[in-house]
Amino acid sequence: MLVDGFGRRHTSLRISVTDRCNLRCTYCMPAVTPKYQAKSLLLTYEEIIRFTRVAVDLGVDDVRVTGGEPLVRADLDHLIAMLAQVLDPSRISLTTNGVLLLQQLPRLTEAGLRSVNVSLDALDESSFEHSTRRRGLSMVLDSIHAAVDAGMKVKVNAIAKRDFTESQLAAFGHFANRTKLPVRFIEYMPLDADGNWDPANVLSGSEILRRLSEHFGPLRPLPRREGAPAVDYKIESGGGTIGIVASVTEPFCQACNRIRLTADGKIRNCLFGDDSGDVRSLLRSGANDQAIADLLKSAVAAKKRGHGSDDLVFVRPSRPMYSIGG
Incomplete structure (x- = not known):
């Protein structure tokens, strides 16, 4: 029911609950710490649930909770429990940097969370600190192991940035082989707050595969799941799985099924686009659910064919990643 002008059906909703982050x-x-949104401008959990109910009625069947870092928002398990009353808990997931996951894991699992994506860019403390400007690798690794022990479906996401990620590839390959957890490399995108992104800084998915093959031998491509951003490969020599999200060098816009809700209540029909609808205003002005549904359908209908980051006329998004939601 949420179909854009190019026939793409939108069934996946990314919900940002905060623009704050501890890394x-x-x-x-x-x-330096940015000027975050005032608390009063963020959607309440009840407002998020109301919007989600409308989206589910329009065909959304998959929800991922994001940030910033979602676990810095108080009582996130309450939102997870509320979402689990709206759609199948197996279709609810969380993206986190993992620093706070271990301490909140019991409450999150009790609330119904069954799937987490952990953002982790390095497997040695020095490189971790270089990337995050903070320490905490051991906490992230402990969180990953605890989530696995708790029966969670766990994926690890790593940035693919030239002159940094190359040194981590072998370690992540061994990690994937040892843990059998899927590791996905996501090409560095033009969403950094400092505005330093340059195409030359992107470590392409094809180069990652070449380097991993040189180290581990052949990588066998696996069937691509419908709507999935990653192309997965099996490491034949060890059985681990490596995913490539080539959003810059090989855009997969033709298969995009995602819409986003920012923490301050804006619809985003494309990660690289602009805000395309103000939900918060409707929610706080007494609008009925039909008005919210109409806004959502209009935002999806206005979606462009592609995000254009590989085009010479590409204009950087007005917001950095932390204020949009991954």
């Missing part, structure tokens, strides 16, 4: 990753956050 300062160089490809996302500024080095």
